[in-house]
Amino acid sequence: MTCNKAMSEKLRETAEDGGGILCVRSPETDRGWNGIRYKTGISAKNVGSRRLSMNVAIVPPGAVAYAHSHIDFEVMLYILEGQVRHEYGIGLEKVIDNKAGDFIFIKPGVPHEVINLSDTDPVVAVVARSDASEWENIVDYPSKRRPAQQE
Known part of the structure; x- marks a missing residue:
């Protein structure tokens, strides 16, 4: 069994199927990607969604989710x-800072890097x-923090 297949099977077990409405209750932090x-x-x-996904992300104090x-x-x-902080756009030359209560929309294809501005509190x-x-x-x-990985 591949790692991805095992992860998919584990994730399927988290959903309760009520026959048309599915629920994931009190999820635990159990996956990591790119520092988050x-x-x-x-x-x-x-849940078998076809066009949407949603979760809660936690960026540890001082962490960076490298540009992508x-x-x-x-x-x-x-x-x-x-x-x-999001550094974004071509060359990551634009900057926007956000805090609790802010909504953010990221268009497809916009390069961005995510930086937690606190050394003590998570985002x-x-x-x-x-x-x-x-x-x-x-x-x-x-x-400037990490060059893109080459495969």
């Missing part, structure tokens, strides 16, 4: 806790994507 921890949310892997872009899908975030955000596969359509982008 994620609570198990909802996606194609556990989303291929052909939109992302919306709502910051629950903390302060975060906690609800993340919704117009892609049910979550991470399969994300590509690295060069930044």
Whole structure:
């Protein structure tokens, strides 16, 4: 069994199917990607969604989610806790800082890097994507902190 297949089976077990409405209750933080921890949310892997995914992201104090872009899908975030900086655009030359209570919309293909501005407090955000596969359509982008990985 491959790691991805095992993860998909584990995720399917998190969803309660009420016959048309599915529920993931009190998810634990159990997955990591690019410096961010994620609570198990909802996606194609556990509820069978076709166009959407959503979860809660936790960016640890002082952490960076290295530069990347989303291929052909939109992302919306709502910051629950903390302060975060997005360096974005070609060359990551633009900067926007956000805090708890802010909504953020990231258009498809916009390169961005996420930086937790606090050395003591995490950033906690609800993340919704117009892609049910979550991470399969994300590509690295060069930044001053880490060059894009070459495969």
